[in-house]
Amino acid sequence: MIELRRKKLAMSFPEVHAKATLSVDFQRTLRIPDDGRDYPLPPGLGSFPLRHVDDFAARLPELWKKHGGVMLPMYQSEALWLNLNSDYPFAVKVATGKINAITGEAWCDGIHRDPQDYMVTPEQPWLDGYCVEKGTIRQFVAMPLGGGYTVEEQITGEAEHGGLQIVVYPMKAEAYRDLYPPVRSYIADERYGVSAMPAMMVREPAPSYDMGLAPGGRMKQEIYDDRHSFDVWDTRASSRCFVHIANSLAWRAVTGEEPPTTPLTAREYEKTGLPWFDHYGGDQTALEGAAALAELKTVKEMGEDKGEHPLPENETVEDQLVINLGGESDGRPVREGPF
Numbered sequence: 001m002i003e004l005r006r007k008k009l010a011m012s013f014p015e016v017h018a019k020a021t022l023s024v025d026f027q028r029t030l031r032i033p034d035d036g037r038d039y040p041l042p043p044g045l046g047s048f049p050l051r052h053v054d055d056f057a058a059r060l061p062e063l064w065k066k067h068g069g070v071m072l073p074m075y076q077s078e079a080l081w082l083n084l085n086s087d088y089p090f091a092v093k094v095a096t097g098k099i100n101a102i103t104g105e106a107w108c109d110g111i112h113r114d115p116q117d118y119m120v121t122p123e124q125p126w127l128d129g130y131c132v133e134k135g136t137i138r139q140f141v142a143m144p145l146g147g148g149y150t151v152e153e154q155i156t157g158e159a160e161h162g163g164l165q166i167v168v169y170p171m172k173a174e175a176y177r178d179l180y181p182p183v184r185s186y187i188a189d190e191r192y193g194v195s196a197m198p199a200m201m202v203r204e205p206a207p208s209y210d211m212g213l214a215p216g217g218r219m220k221q222e223i224y225d226d227r228h229s230f231d232v233w234d235t236r237a238s239s240r241c242f243v244h245i246a247n248s249l250a251w252r253a254v255t256g257e258e259p260p261t262t263p264l265t266a267r268e269y270e271k272t273g274l275p276w277f278d279h280y281g282g283d284q285t286a287l288e289g290a291a292a293l294a295e296l297k298t299v300k301e302m303g304e305d306k307g308e309h310p311l312p313e314n315e316t317v318e319d320q321l322v323i324n325l326g327g328e329s330d331g332r333p334v335r336e337g338p339f
Contacts, residue, residue, distance in 0.1 A: 079141050
């Protein structure tokens with residue numbers, strides 16, 4: 001069962017276990033510079049609004065109505081990250097334009113272990129982009145579908161789907177009882193920055209409805225290997241949702257609502273002195289990353305090839321205040337001085 005609870009998708013499996021609920025929200029954030037540097041995790045600047053596609057079916061393209069799901073607004077070159085929140089374990093598979101964000105492979109039903117094409121919650125609290133190397137992702141950046149920038153278009157040559165696709169599988173109840181004692185409680189670290197953003201100059205959006213996601217700047221983020229045996233996942237029970245991305249003009253025309261103001265740039269955020277983040281994953285092993293995704297051109301590189309300038313405000317950010325999340329240890333030895 002999937003419910004839209006304000007700005008979150010709630011995927012529940014009461015038939016599996018009373019605690020089997022995963023919530024997903026889509027966080028507005030800074031677009032990190034695409035300059036070859038590896039940046040820490042940027043903050044969340046509030047959730048994108050979500051609306052039922054069925055509530056606006058008369059004003060939407062046929063393919064959107066066919067897929068159903070929900071929709072959210074984004075500006076061209078705006079970034080987002082997925083916030084995954086659950087106490088109960090789930091296998092979570094994410095694609096953009098029906099290209100898997102972990103493996104770079106075309107969408108297929110089910111989950112697969114070799115290569116691993118899913119994440120595991122609650123150990124994996126966030127996903128900020130495409131897994132291109134061990135410990136490194138390329139940030140999700142919105143671009144108009146049809147311009148050749150998106151991962152979907154670079155891999156398939158087609159501009160058909162856009163948006164995001166999510167499917168989740170809960171852990172089997174008997175496996176949960178064996179692996180996680182009742183006293184266990186998981187509390188996700190907060191990764192949020194300023195809650196209010198000033199109104200800013202809005203970039204002109206693309207003329208079409210559909211937006212897709214393209215690879216942006218490099219970010220330090222590990223996608224963790226599944227430490228469980230593969231048979232703990234209940235592949236008979238699943239929920240999936242198509243998340244459509246509308247540009248701001250389409251959002252106004254369809255919903256009658258104003259889209260959110262544009263987020264702060266990385267340089268503007270730096271001037272506030274507010275923190276960036278790092279996530280300590282303990283003894284978990286990170287996936288190697290997908291060569292198919294690493295070989296793709298970033299928005300900046302594609303723009304240079306086209307003689308376009310799709311990334312305004314792409315200046316390097318030199319110094320960041322970084323807060324470590326996810327554990328009390330940063331893994332460094334403690335220096336022993338004289339007593």
